[in-house]
Amino acid sequence: MMRQTIFNTNCYSSMTGLGITITALVILILCSAFFSGSETAMMALNRYKLRHLAKRKHKAARRSLKLIRRPDRLLGMILVGNTFANIIASAILTSYAEQHLGHIGIILATILLTFVILLFAEIIPKTLAALFPQQFAFPASSILAPMLFVFYPVVWTLNSIANILFRLFGIKIKQSEVTEALTQEEIHSVVHDSKGKLGPRNKNMLLGVLELEMIKVEDVMIPHHKIEFINLSADISEIIYQIIHAEHSILLACYDNIENIAGIISTKRALRFITEDRKPTYEDILGLLHAPYYIPKNISIKNQLINFQQKGMRFATVVNEYGEIEGIVTVEDIIEEIVGEFSDTYQVDTHITTQADNSHTTTGETTIREINRHLHLQLPTEGAKTISGFIIDQLQEIPVGKCCLKVSHYTIEVMKVENNRIQLVKIRQN
Structure with a gap:
């Protein structure tokens, strides 16, 4: 027991x-x-x-x-x-x-x-x-x-x-309460990879601001062949007609062609002058001209925006290293790089149309930057600025008819060619 x-x-x-x-x-x-x-x-x-x-x-x-x-x-x-x-x-x-x-x-x-x-x-x-x-x-x-x-x-x-x-052992330990600051490239990556947090419109605007230093004036300028100007060689009635029907508020005033610039003219100021009782004379129109403001094509749009602000100007003529006219750029063109999506709200023509099969058609003169921005693609931006120039660089010749090429994950099809110029292009992602 x-x-x-x-x-x-x-x-x-x-x-x-x-x-x-x-x-x-x-x-x-x-x-x-x-x-x-x-x-x-x-x-x-x-x-x-x-x-x-x-x-x-x-x-x-x-x-x-x-x-x-x-x-x-x-x-x-x-x-x-x-x-x-x-x-x-x-x-x-x-x-x-x-x-x-x-x-x-x-x-x-x-x-x-x-x-x-x-x-x-x-x-x-x-x-x-x-x-x-x-x-x-x-x-x-x-x-x-x-x-x-x-x-x-x-x-x-x-x-x-x-x-x-x-x-x-020769190791120095630094005590710091300050978190290492992000570089511009790191901030760019953070914004780019933000997915749905910011929303596509805010994301594009932030990326536009971060890329101002990398984008050159030649990337956003209106090219030579698309510049609207007042022809001072025409008679006074034709000049007045051009001013009344102008699409922009500031224009170049030239003799016969864009290479002979006499100055720039404010169409708003000219219209107020024209509405007076008497008909303006040729000398009156010349009196409205201001000296053109020339800038190099390789300046960044960030620096040019600062220059516009410092000089109190909104319009510049872009020239190359030989002094030849390459195009024009305005404050609005630069701002559009930041608020491009805002412009789309008011249905500004971007020349880009989405098809039922998720492919996209656009004109040959549409810039690659515009295509990448609006379609969220990643076509290379080095070299040619327009999709037409990009295709010609890839083919090493001007296409004479319909053709197709593959670049990375994209298929680019030339739909229409006229007078040695690519008029219509279709882009689809593979």
Whole structure:
């Protein structure tokens, strides 16, 4: 009877010890998982989004931002907690296994604990934290902040020792609370990859602003053959007719052709002059002319926009290195590079039509930039500026009829050619 009582007591004691051991191990592994996940979540937080939320007085964001401003202290405290949790868990399980299973128990406990820690205290929490950093970091910050305050002496001591070792090996650690600024190319990539966050219209406008430095005047100018001008060689009635029916508010005034520029004329000002009682004379028209403003074709539209602003002008004549007229550019042409989608709202003719089969037709004189912008394509913009010039560069000849070529992921079909000029083109994505 005595032996039975002792056996039951030992069995109960063993079960109690096992229960306490398992409970302790579960708590310690959960602590280890918390520290592991917190480390990944804190380091994966979007600094710019965090600052935005902090400015809006989001308490968790402010707390998290304060913690990651000194990552050495935060990581030191997390690693201290994580290491202690793992070491204590290992000691408890090893002691229990050795007591009940002997030396083989130590080996089994090591294997089992390694598997459990890797799976439940490292892989799973870190994966979840990497996928949902904000959801993990914000609640964790409420625990990490007071812990950092309590364990600061230990963390400071460990960091100081680490810094001394770094200096011994010639490694300089710079403490900075300022997040490295994004470059223009990185901002461009962020905006380009924003998908549906910004919306296509806002996205195009932001990309237009970022690309102002890269776009040259020759990319947006009205080319030589499309320039509207007032012919001063005509008689006065014809000149007045041209002014009244002009499509633009500022025009070049030339003798016979675009190469003989006399000046620029404001049609709005001329119209007010024409509405007076007397009929204006040829000399009156010449008195309305202003000296033309010439600019090189390879200047960026960003710099030209600044030049327009400084000079108080809206119209410039574009010339090449030989002084020959290449085209004209206005403030509106440059602004259209930024708010091109806004112009489409008012149905400005873009010469691009989408067909039922998702292909697109356009005129040969449509610029590649315009095609890429409106159709969200990625045709190369180096070299030729228009789709007609691009096709000729690819074929190395002027097509005499319908033909087709493949470029990257696109098929470009010449639909119509007249007088050695490509009139109509069809583009479809393969």
